Amino acid sequence: MSSPPERARHGVRRALTFWRRSVQARVVASTVLLSAAVVGIVGAFLMQQTRDGLVDNRVDKVVAEALNETADVRTKLAFAPGTDVDESRQQDDLIEPIISRGASRGFAAILSPSEATGGRLADGGAKFTQGLDLDSVPLSLQRHFDGPASTAWTFTDIRTTRPIPGLPEGPGIVVASQVTLPADNNDTYTLYYLYSLDEERGTLALVGRALLTTAALLLLLVAGLAWLVARQVVTPVRMARRVAERLAAGQLQExxxxxxxxxxxxxxxxxxxxxxxxxxxxxxxxxxxxxxxxxxxxxxxxxxxxxxxxxxxxxxxxxxxxxxxxxxxxxxxxxxxxxxxxxxxxxxxxxxxxxxxxxxVLDAEDVDLVDVAHRVVDMTRALAEQRDTKVLVTGPAHACLAEADVRRVERIVRNLVTNAIDHAERRDIHLLVGGDEHSAAIAVRDHGVGLGPGESAMVFNRFWRADPARARTSGGTGLGLSISLEDTRLHGGWLQAWGRPGEGSQFRLTLPRRLGQPLRHSPLPLVPVDAKESA
The missing domain is CATH 1.10.287.130 (Signal transduction histidine kinase, dimerisation/phosphotransfer (DHp) domain)
Structure with missing residues (x-):
């Protein structure tokens, strides 16, 4: 059994193959991704607008309520006696009603002297709603009221030492105003009102869940529509592909x-x-x-x-x-x-x-390509001498065997050598023989006129000649290379040509060691080594 990593790699390869081959999958995925991006942008914008609206509305309400409370306090203090009242009692009479109203309305209150001490509220003997942590008031707001200042507000994080009804811990708003106590020589005090934003946070969470649910349903709907539309287009294309494949296979009636x-x-x-x-x-x-x-x-x-x-x-x-x-x-x-x-x-x-x-048909037997090369050289020696050309064999010292029809192989090599003599321009011709455990090959290299661009594929056409004005010296019929190509195909081999104008050409015959064995490579290069060095 395969290991989990191998199964995972196999799954990844199958997924990638499916992705490359399926237009429908790519269309659906692209549509869903684009839709998700649009829905995400719109959802983020809506959430931002909703949050800003909820917060702004809450700020307006709490600031108005705090100003009303402060106005009531100032009205009561305006009619309060001056020094005949105890300072501590006047503070209690001032803050206690506010704390009581805050318990029913969902806010907390703090009364603290407005002294430029730079310390915390606890340092100044503040009076406040029981259970409230005085660190809930930001230090920046406290310092704002070290001296005379107008009403101000800021966001905060409400903390408590014990549960306060109607005022949960979490994000909140602090509104602060200054009042003057006649009983304390008209000293200035600061009133802090703390309001929770828990209800707005819950509303925003509800809106977010609703948007996520709507977005998920919308994406599913978009994916379904994209799949349906893509299917309507891709299905005829797939049918056309299948019919085209059958036509290519010869079923012309499809x-x-x-x-x-x-x-x-x-x-x-x-x-x-x-x-x-x-x-x-x-x-x-x-x-x-x-x-x-x-x-x-x-x-x-x-x-x-x-x-x-x-x-x-x-x-x-x-x-x-x-x-x-x-x-x-x-x-x-x-x-x-x-x-x-x-x-x-x-x-x-x-x-x-x-x-x-x-x-x-083939009359196959084990053929030594080295012997074939030498026999072909002997057959064509008279023609080569007539053209003042030498044909040289370079091969291994051992036999280079391949299962083939010796008559057809000799004809292939003879046609290649004769063709090389025709175009060698009195330069030497080299027969290279090589082999490995899977294939054997013969290459015929000349240094004559060579082949132009595109001619390496046309040279095996029947009666084709690179230069029609060029006379044949070997008495050839123009069918030799075509017959050689057919003989090679009959063996399941390769017959390939390379050439450059002025640098000569090279023809390579590659045969499998055993008939029916597929060829994967040739033991000899198609492009000559000397051509590579000069390129």
């Missing part, structure tokens, strides 16, 4: 089902029309190809009989050429040469027709 009259239906109709036209053209091309193959095969076979007769007459004339005058002698020799070339052309055409008909 068509898309057309429903409706919308753009997708019109696309399906256009697709079906295109498939019908392609089917018609492919059948026409198949018929033309069949007729062409039959024509080539029939002509090749039919020419055999007259060629045999002409060959017999030509041999008689060639044998008796010594008794002819010079002009007749030259004509007899030209006749013999062209008959040889004509026989090679007919043989190549018959071989091509067998490939086209799928009738070519």
């Amino acid at each position: 068509r898309l089902r057309v429903t409706g009259e919308d753009d997708l239906a019109r696309l399906a109709m256009s697709f079906n029309q295109m498939a019908s036209n392609l089917q018609k053209q492919i059948r026409q091309l198949e018929e033309l190809s069949r007729l062409q193959r039959r024509f080539v095969a029939d002509v090749s076979h039919e020419l055999r009989t007259p060629l045999t007769t002409v060959r017999m007459a030509g041999d008689v004339l060639h044998d008796a050429r010594r008794s002819f005058d010079p002009d007749t002698l030259r004509a007899a020799e030209l006749l013999q040469t062209e008959l040889d070339r004509f026989e090679v052309l007919l043989a190549d055409l018959l071989e091509i027709s067998r490939f086209d008909a799928g009738a070519a």
